[in-house]
Amino acid sequence: MSVTNDCATTVSDMSDISSSVWSSDTSGDKAIAPPWKIADGNLNCENSGDVRQCSGGESYESRPHPPKSHCGDVGEELQGLLVTAADANVKLEDDMQELEQKLTAEMLRVNTRMVEMSQFKKICDEEIERRKLLEVELQEHKKDLEELHTRVQTKEAQLQEVSRKLNETVADRDSWKAAYVQNEKTLMDKARRQEEALLQTLQSTKDKYNQEIMALRERTDEVEEKLRDHNRRQAADEFKKRHLQAEVLKLRALVKRLHDYRSKSREQFESRVSKLVKEADEERASLDHEVAQLRDRCEASVKINEVLRSELVETRKALITCQEQKSEAEQSLRRLTTQLQIQMADSHIKYDNILHLQKYYSDLEEEKKIKEGQLDVLRDDLKASEKCRLELNAELREARRQIEMLNSEDAQRPSHLPRSEAQVDNFLEGQRTSR
Structure with missing residues (x-):
């Protein structure tokens, strides 16, 4: 064209x-042909015999020459x-x-x-x-995509089944965790109550000992006052002397009874402490057993996650082999990837929970160490009380010795010579200094 x-x-x-x-x-006005x-x-003319015809149609002869x-x-x-x-x-x-x-x-x-x-x-x-x-x-790729879609649906069904099993495992884990937390809370409350009762008992015992010590000091002051009165009134008053000796014997009996009561309370305290230690060991063993069970369950969950991860890797390989897949296969792949991310997030959450349980177990160990430290402090208090008792016994022995010395001096001094007040003051000052 x-x-x-x-x-x-x-x-x-x-x-x-x-x-x-x-x-x-x-x-001019004529065109050239x-x-x-x-x-x-x-x-533009033609010969026709003797007459020439022009193109205009007129004869040459007819034209004016x-x-x-x-x-x-x-x-x-x-x-x-x-x-x-x-x-x-x-x-x-x-x-x-x-x-x-x-x-x-x-x-x-x-x-x-x-x-x-x-x-x-x-x-x-x-x-x-x-x-x-x-x-x-x-057409061949369409057939491959249909086969791949069938395989993806099968994998999705398998993933749903695995997800259901995983949810059941998570529910079991949560129930075990709730039971563990409840048991731990109960044990902590029980240990706290026992500790409060023990501390209250120790405080009451300590207050009682302090009261008895104050009473003994008051009685000692009274005895000293009576001794001063006795020294002022003459050492020959045998009735008062026997009365003072009786008071001293009563004080000795009271000190002995106090010592017996203290040793008895100490044995009771040690038995209670051993009982508490034994209960703490039993609770620790039970907690270790529960933690071991939780670890086994977590390891099973990790194995399930590894199986799921391997299956997902195989699914990804099968999807990568078909590079020109259509939107349906791409949506299926994104859905599988999303499910894997959710499962990985669940796995990370489970791992964080395990770490939290381990941290909680370490906190329990630290609390146990703190309680053991408190028990050591209580033992130190008992040792200090025992030391104080020994010091009081030493002071009582020193008082007895001084009384015996005074008695011997009174026995050696004639009855008509009174004891000077300076000697009595020196005796009292020595008592205060030794105290």
């Missing part, structure tokens, strides 16, 4: 050029027309050659376009064949 249009354009250009050439050169319309030196004086001018005019026609023919030949060159170039261009069109047609045929092959491959 383009070649036909180019040829038509070339012919129209040629006709336009020729018409423009022959219409451009005019003489083209050379192919001039024959035998006449202007110019006068003979004008014949030379007409010949010169005809010669000029012939020269002009020859020049026009030369120009026309040049234009024709130029048009032939243009036509040749256009034909070459058309041939080139035809070759390009044939090559393009060949490429189109190859593209059609390739598209047919691609359609066949697409």
Whole structure:
């Protein structure tokens, strides 16, 4: 179609050029005819016998003849027309050659376009064949995608089953954890109550001992006061002396009874402490057993997670092999990835819970150490009380010795010589210093 249009354009250009050439050169109001319309030196006229017919339809004879004086001018005019026609023919030949060159170039261009069109047609045929092959491959990929979709659905069913088992395991773990926390809370409350009772008992015992010590000190002060009175009233008063000896014996009996009560309370305290230590060991063993069970369950959960992770890796490999899958397979892969992330998050949560339990167990160990430290402090208090008792016994022995010395001095001194108040003051000052 383009070649036909180019040829038509070339012919129209040629006709336009020729018409423009022959219409451009005019003489007055008359146009110059083209050379192919001039024959035998006449202007568009034909011989018909003796009469010449012109193109206008009038006979040469019928036209008025110019006068003979004008014949030379007409010949010169005809010669000029012939020269002009020859020049026009030369120009026309040049234009024709130029048009032939243009036509040749256009034909070459058309041939080139035809070759390009044939090559393009060949490429189109190859593209059609390739598209047919691609359609066949697409059908095969569709079949593969359907098989893959079936496998993905199977994997999803397996994952749902594993998720159900995992939820059951988590529920069991939560129930065990709740029971463990409840048992631990109960044991802690029991230990706290026992500790409070023990501390209360120790405090009451300590207060009782302090009261008895204060009473003994008051009695000692009274005895000293009585001794001072006795020294002031003369040492010969045997009745008061026996009374003082009786008081001293009572004090000895009271101290002995106090010592017996303290040793008894100490034995009770040690038995209670051993009992508490034994209960703490039993509770620790039970806690260790429960922690071991929780660790076993957590290890089982970790193994299940590893199995799930391996299955997910296999599923990912199966999905990666099909690179040109459609949106349905991609959505399935994203769904599986989301489920894996949820399971991994659950695994991390379980691991954090295990770490929390281990930390809680370590806190229990630290609390146990703190309680043992408190027990050591209580033992130190008992040792201090025992030391205080020994010091009181030493002071009582020293008082007895001083009393015996006074008695011996009284026995050696004559009965009519009273004891000076300076000696009594020295005795009391020595007692205070020793105390």
